[in-house]
Amino acid sequence: MKPVITIEYCPKCGWLLRAAYMAQELLTTFSAELGGVTLQPSETSGTYIMRLDDEVIYDRRESGHFPEIKALKQLVRDLICPDKSLGHSDR
Amino acid sequence: MKPVITIEYCPKCGWLLRAAYMAQELLTTFSAELGGVTLQPSETSGTYIMRLDDEVIYDRRESGHFPEIKALKQLVRDLICPDKSLGHSDR
Numbered sequence A, B: 001m002k003p004v005i006t007i008e009y010c011p012k013c014g015w016l017l018r019a020a021y022m023a024q025e026l027l028t029t030f031s032a033e034l035g036g037v038t039l040q041p042s043e044t045s046g047t048y049i050m051r052l053d054d055e056v057i058y059d060r061r062e063s064g065h066f067p068e069i070k071a072l073k074q075l076v077r078d079l080i081c082p083d084k085s086l087g088h089s090d091r
Helices: A016-029 A069-080 B016-029 B069-080
Strands: A004-009 A036-041 A048-052 A055-059 B004-009 B036-041 B048-052 B055-059
Touching (some): A016 A069, A016 B016, A036 B016, A048 A069, A055 A069, B004 B016, B016 B036, B016 B048, B016 B069, B048 B069, B055 B069
Parallel strands (some): B004 B036
Antiparallel strands (some): A004 A048, A036 B036, A048 A055, B004 B048, B048 B055
């Protein structure tokens, strides 16, 4: 089973579009490595949590901001395919 | 557990954007009723299959075309919350 990323977002905060954007970024870069990305509406206001399988890899509440795409891709790459080059965004 | 929709799409056909668009349509309409929508890259070329939990509810190969959004929402509504009105798109 390939790893699955879940993005739990607050629909009331209007974060669906942001979550869908990040899902597409991840699926474009890790098309062969990921089993999927799940967009999950949260029942808790202000939530923006990303999980790799069951492990939390990003929590907006802890970091105080949304993830930056380059850093997010590096984080996911390091966890699921550490030998993969991310091209320009790795430099 | 709320129902989860999975969209298995062919990345080589370039159908990620279409799948992500449909995911956002479904999550906008069924924000409270769905547990999530998973975007799942397929390893089989030409695949565009939608599942509600484990049940196939749409298969492009069988129908010969992509789902129309209004019909898709009615299909999902009938399965997960038959009493819900879809407003304008129901008429």
